[in-house]
Amino acid sequence: MPRTFAYVGCRTTRERNAEGTGIGVYAVFASGAWQHVQTLEPLVNPSFLALNRSQDVLYAVHGDGSTVSAYRIDPSSGLLSALNSQSCEGRNPVHLAVSRDGSSLVVAGYATGTATRVALQEDGSLGAPFLPPLEFPGEPGPHGVEQASSHPHHVARYVTRRFDTDWHIVPDKGLDTVFTVRWTGDGSAVVRAARCREGAGPRHAAFHPELPLIYVANELDSTITTLSFDTSTGELMPLKTVSVIPSDFHALTRTAGIAVAPDGRRLYVTNRGHDSVATVQLDEQTGLPHAIDWTSANGQCPRFLCLSPNGREMYVANENSHSIVQYEIDIDTGLPVPTGRVIKTGSPVCIVFATIEE
Template identity: 30%
Template sequence: MQLIFGTYTKGLFTSNLNPETGQLTDPIKISNLEEPTYFDLTTNQQLLTVGRIGQRGGVFNYKTEDHQPLLPLDQATTDGPTPVHVQVINNLALVSNYQTGVGQIYQLTPDGQLALTDQFQRSGSSVLPQQATSHVHFMTLAPDGRLLVLDLGTDEILTYDFDRSTGQLGNQVASFRTRPGFGPRQLYFDRHNSNDAYVLGELASQVAVLHYSSDTGTFTQRQLISTLPDDWIGNTGGGAIQLSADGQFLYASNRGHDSIVIYQIQRISTGPHLQLIDIISCHGVFPRDFCLTPDGQYLVVGNQKSSSVVTFWINNTTGRLTIIDKINVPEPVCVKVNA
């Protein structure tokens, strides 16, 4: 099972995970691109990553070959900082720019070319010093095909009408405002009811359970739960969230507390409810990102500040984690399985 790691400054790396043992092979560098801090994989063996060349930041598309150097296909850059996130959905690439508050939408051709179809500029602020301006951190599509934009700087989740065939935005139809200082970072919809969603608040170290209305494009909050122990005092921030393959557990990482939190998803009449199971060490420092393997057997976390990648075995009955292996990867900040 091939894993790919994006890093803070050191390029992209790959490693094999043994599906029988959870052991990792030594990493191999497959690209020297600067600041490939987040990437996504297409269904036809392409890898689309944020990155930078000199003073120009943007997105870069590559063809992947098994453990071989990535083959450049196309790039779209501008004078300015590296984007923070990219998500590929079918032939669309949704690119979030944290520092500038800009969202961009690209169409991908079958041969990997990038065509900008729309973009928008956000503005605004919220209550914390980190929220002096807009910070577009994440974009995805709702179950009804509308575009959702998470603005960490303004504590908002914005809903736009969206034409998937042209990649163009329509009108903004709704805005959900989190509690002040929440800092929405990532959002994923429930595997059992696609109108329920889980949102990680980076600045608050909390997870919000929301319900989405396809009629109006609006969210309502059903639960807000901490990712930290009650007695924790110190600086920390949410890193990533992931749902288990069977939809029974939710995992989140804490950067600063250096831990992985495990919740059981309880199915009650009012919708999903998170019940804390455990908070364990990530066996490293600053767990920026992690992934779950498609077979549901392993969780793989990248610890940016300790330059390590750690695999855990997942108990599918309890959701609990057991450490299996640890390798050195320089400043890992994005972890994905190349299925």
């Protein structure tokens, strides 16, 4: 019988006012209950995580630093053991994704405005980075502090039920631009770009499961932008931008995590400040947003959210209240409903699930 494990990344440093210590490992049961089985520690800011295709190696970027690490997953227990670490040739790595052919790991360097490919060995360990890192061109946005230069925040590979491509989608918060990147056989990169609204601050992206659409959470102006995507050429076209905060809310708030329901009828995005999850209804024919509801995040600073492997539960990682809140997705409305289960853990910022065959 397959077993499911959840791996939780976190912040650990005093500079981040953090209470995490390392990567948390939890057994996840069919009932929805979680059981803590390991914290791999001490680690410094193992913030965002990614699995290889066979789900036997976990990768982590170390936020605010310049390294990425690989960990072996034990097939019987789900426990982690260290393989190795490697420089990612970029400061403050914030996201990572395995390439389509599994030969490299792509890492976004937020502070240096770069994307670096790090070679993967046959055993899943990290090899040397391919140099030089890719830099992103463009004019910075108007925000003097958060848009002084290029700040790529996401490098997810574009893969859905319908498409399996080697394009990586890179929202750049500093340049108000969403890039698509594909590396060729000789190591050069094909790069396309689509500009978002001035001051939007694109952060993270999610994909429609069937339609060639990309949804981008814009951090600075609390909106989402829907873009069409040509999977052959990598071209993007912005279609619609909508706010994901109530019209009568005027305090400081920022979007963060984003996910699309498996049936493509809704997307979900977190608001830090408003401390909510926005449920955005999507038109069944066009995939465009048309109505929004809000649910409390039941915590402070919901930096991340994701759906369970079966799509029936949602998990919201509240960084500043040190909790992961579980919700059940209502079958009729698609709205998240709190189940009462709360996993207490220090400064959580990412969750990935691995399903392991015993």
